[in-house]
Amino acid sequence: MPSTPRSASGPNQPGLRSTSGSSQGSAQSGTQPPTSNYNTPGRPEKDYPYKAIHNWHENNNTQARKLLAVGQLGKCLTNTQHGWISVSIGKNNAQVQVPRWAIEVGFERKFGDRLFEHDFSRISQSGVNHNNIQASNSLEKAIRSLALALSLKSNQDKMPFMSDNMRGMLRNDSQRNAYVAKMIGDLNKDYVRLACNEQSTVQDFRQALRVARLGDNRTGAYARVTGNFKTPAHRNRRPEFYVGQTSAGFYVRSASHRSPRLDDTSLAAESVRDADYCELYPICGTVGDPLYLDFVEQILIIVNGSYRPELKLQLTKATVGVSALQDFIKIYSMKESAQVLSEVASAVFGEIGWTPLCDRPAFGVHRGLNYDSPIRQTDWREKVLWIKTTQPGVKVVYRRSGLPVRVTTSTLGVNFKNGKTYQSATANVKFGAHWKEGEGPPKGTEVFPVIELMMNGPHPYPYARLPEVGCFADWHFANRVGIKLEWKGDDGKWYHQYFQRQHYREYMDSHEPGCTRGYAETLGLVKYLHQVPQDQPRGWMIDFGIARIKELTWDHMTQTAHLHELVAPAGAWPPPTWKTTAQITHEIQQLGALGVNGPYMVFPPGTRLMPSGRKCDTCFYEAWYDGLIRRRRVSGDWPCTRHRDANDQQTNICETCFRKGIVCSWTPEDQMPPRMITALQYRAHTAPSAASIDLDVTMLEIS
Ligand SMILES: [Zn+2]
Ligand SMILES: [Zn+2]
Numbered sequence: 001m002p003s004t005p006r007s008a009s010g011p012n013q014p015g016l017r018s019t020s021g022s023s024q025g026s027a028q029s030g031t032q033p034p035t036s037n038y039n040t041p042g043r044p045e046k047d048y049p050y051k052a053i054h055n056w057h058e059n060n061n062t063q064a065r066k067l068l069a070v071g072q073l074g075k076c077l078t079n080t081q082h083g084w085i086s087v088s089i090g091k092n093n094a095q096v097q098v099p100r101w102a103i104e105v106g107f108e109r110k111f112g113d114r115l116f117e118h119d120f121s122r123i124s125q126s127g128v129n130h131n132n133i134q135a136s137n138s139l140e141k142a143i144r145s146l147a148l149a150l151s152l153k154s155n156q157d158k159m160p161f162m163s164d165n166m167r168g169m170l171r172n173d174s175q176r177n178a179y180v181a182k183m184i185g186d187l188n189k190d191y192v193r194l195a196c197n198e199q200s201t202v203q204d205f206r207q208a209l210r211v212a213r214l215g216d217n218r219t220g221a222y223a224r225v226t227g228n229f230k231t232p233a234h235r236n237r238r239p240e241f242y243v244g245q246t247s248a249g250f251y252v253r254s255a256s257h258r259s260p261r262l263d264d265t266s267l268a269a270e271s272v273r274d275a276d277y278c279e280l281y282p283i284c285g286t287v288g289d290p291l292y293l294d295f296v297e298q299i300l301i302i303v304n305g306s307y308r309p310e311l312k313l314q315l316t317k318a319t320v321g322v323s324a325l326q327d328f329i330k331i332y333s334m335k336e337s338a339q340v341l342s343e344v345a346s347a348v349f350g351e352i353g354w355t356p357l358c359d360r361p362a363f364g365v366h367r368g369l370n371y372d373s374p375i376r377q378t379d380w381r382e383k384v385l386w387i388k389t390t391q392p393g394v395k396v397v398y399r400r401s402g403l404p405v406r407v408t409t410s411t412l413g414v415n416f417k418n419g420k421t422y423q424s425a426t427a428n429v430k431f432g433a434h435w436k437e438g439e440g441p442p443k444g445t446e447v448f449p450v451i452e453l454m455m456n457g458p459h460p461y462p463y464a465r466l467p468e469v470g471c472f473a474d475w476h477f478a479n480r481v482g483i484k485l486e487w488k489g490d491d492g493k494w495y496h497q498y499f500q501r502q503h504y505r506e507y508m509d510s511h512e513p514g515c516t517r518g519y520a521e522t523l524g525l526v527k528y529l530h531q532v533p534q535d536q537p538r539g540w541m542i543d544f545g546i547a548r549i550k551e552l553t554w555d556h557m558t559q560t561a562h563l564h565e566l567v568a569p570a571g572a573w574p575p576p577t578w579k580t581t582a583q584i585t586h587e588i589q590q591l592g593a594l595g596v597n598g599p600y601m602v603f604p605p606g607t608r609l610m611p612s613g614r615k616c617d618t619c620f621y622e623a624w625y626d627g628l629i630r631r632r633r634v635s636g637d638w639p640c641t642r643h644r645d646a647n648d649q650q651t652n653i654c655e656t657c658f659r660k661g662i663v664c665s666w667t668p669e670d671q672m673p674p675r676m677i678t679a680l681q682y683r684a685h686t687a688p689s690a691a692s693i694d695l696d697v698t699m700l701e702i703s
């Protein structure tokens with residue numbers, strides 16, 4: 001329901017209002033519309049984005065429905081007429097008419113005509129001195145030059161996706177040279193001969209090489225050729241080419257390729273299903289460590305040119321929604337590495353005159369099918385790319401690409417990192433999610449781990465489940481961390497579930513107060529995502545290393561998304577600091593507790609002892625939480641034992657409070673304020689069931 005149009009030159013125009021002192025002044029923001037670059041008088045606004053800079057109520061009546069709130073974003077649906085303009089509001093894009101002065105218009109780009117900007121490194125020269133490279137044939141020359149190019153720091157700096165152990169191996173001359181020499185020795189001689197002949201065809205390849213036979217259990221890299229496609233539209237398509245590796249043996253791999261899982265929707269699997277023949281040719285049979293296999297596979301993908309042609313980054317249009325965001329992260333990670341590696345390859349190969357097989361007209365393949373880059377994820381150590389988005393004032397959200405759900409013995413579970421450790425991290429913590437039968441995503445579902453850091457106060461579903469009162473200066477960070485999984489249900493809707501630590505009383509070190517596993521894990525994540533190391537770390541702390549993060553921001557007024565790599569800041573997380581006894585005493589007093597840090601087992605005078613037994617407040621809650629008190633079981637099941645210090649002298653605190661690094665308090669049960677429980681006790685397990693996710697993220701699609 002649009003407001004009644006009125007001439008904007010009437011008494012409601014703020015410029016006049018300010019002089020007339022009209023009582024309607026408070027209906028709007030009361031300020032004169034600012035002069036702005038976005039306000040270009042006379043320019044047609046239709047289809048451009050706008051942002052509300054004043055509040056506007058229906059009929060300019062503050063009692064009526066508010067149509068525009070400052071900061072509201074949307075699209076101009078008409079041009080301005082007599083000072084009024086129709087704009088879209090809300091999720092349903094309702095149309096309302098508002099005074100033109102209440103909005104700013106962004107004229108840079110039409111609404112929906114979105115631009116994507118990202119910091120992407122270009123490589124035009126390899127930096128390799130090819131004259132020093134000795135090789136007995138052109139393939140060998142290509143391999144040696146490429147390996148050298150990948151080892152140069154100037155190139156590696158443009159490849160932040162490269163896993164740390166691959167980076168280290170390449171930088172180490174003797175290790176790299178050993179790998180290259182071994183690879184050249186391992187290559188199939190017929191493959192080398194064909195690859196070095198620019199006139200070879202894929203049919204020569206199929207005739208000269210032998211497919212993997214029953215019993216061929218060698219490991220190594222292979223080329224797979226698919227062809228004679230059944231789909232009518234693909235009938236005349238030339239064969240397709242893929243490079244892969246297997247540690248299970250060529251024949252086993254060959255058999256599994258011929259029957260890809262039905263739920264495998266990758267292009268490579270589609271090609272196999274559609275093809276009449278699917279032949280696996282060992283081209284580098286070898287015995288080697290996983291890093292070597294990844295190296296060999298990566299080099300062969302590049303020298304054969306078997307990346308999917310559409311992997312080149314062309315980000316064209318944007319859309320809104322979690323689904324698009326998840327697809328984007330996955331595809332972006334792959335596209336980014338494929339494109340930078342392709343740039344390195346074309347620089348190197350241009351300098352030495354090597355044409356990758358799939359790029360040769362004579363070879364005659366339709367396209368390569370490789371999608372991912374082994375260099376990104378070597379030896380099961382992935383350099384995970386996290387995409388950071390911010391909900392201003394609320395939380396920062398980090399998302400990574402998806403992982404398949406695996407079935408464990410009795411529960412569905414997904415390891416947070418799926419066995420892929422962050423290189424340079426000293427720890428590999430698995431975050432297991434467990435669902436009851438029938439809940440949670442089915443086996444094989446791709447789930448997307450998400451970490452959320454609240455900007456103010458605890459997360460509604462804190463992973464660590466710690467009490468509010470803790471002994472470390474940075475204790476409050478621990479409960480700010482929420483971890484959830486997102487997945488797409490069979491109904492096409494997106495679901496999510498937070499998960500939380502089950503064993504919240506676990507300590508990393510029994511001699512050091514306060515170091516619960518929940519604290520150690522979440523602070524490890526906080527430092528990882530802040531990209532800083534711990535200064536003066538304690539032995540029990542968890543080091544996840546430094547996260548690789550790209551921040552995604554969206555500017556509505558220019559319809560531009562920006563994605564840029566966050567560079568780890570200099571400096572470190574402050575050294576571990578324990579709060580003083582006085583600080584902790586004060587914190588517990590603030591909760592309304594009595595007898596804080598007072599004499600052991602002495603309750604304030606004049607108050608009755610609780611019937612449930614003599615315990616400090618913390619032990620009372622521990623016992624309460626365990627259901628001991630509710631079941632009226634005798635005290636002693638959670639004893640409040642007096643702590644003795646290093647000199648075997650009695651102290652005024654109990655063992656439980658000592659381990660937590662806090663002090664005892666002695667409040668009678670009937671005087672305990674309700675707030676005390678979350679402050680002193682671990683939070684109850686509050687994770688909700690799966691529910692649809694709000695589509696609150698502006699994201700991009702890649703084509
Ligand atoms: Zn106690
Ligand atoms: Zn105590």
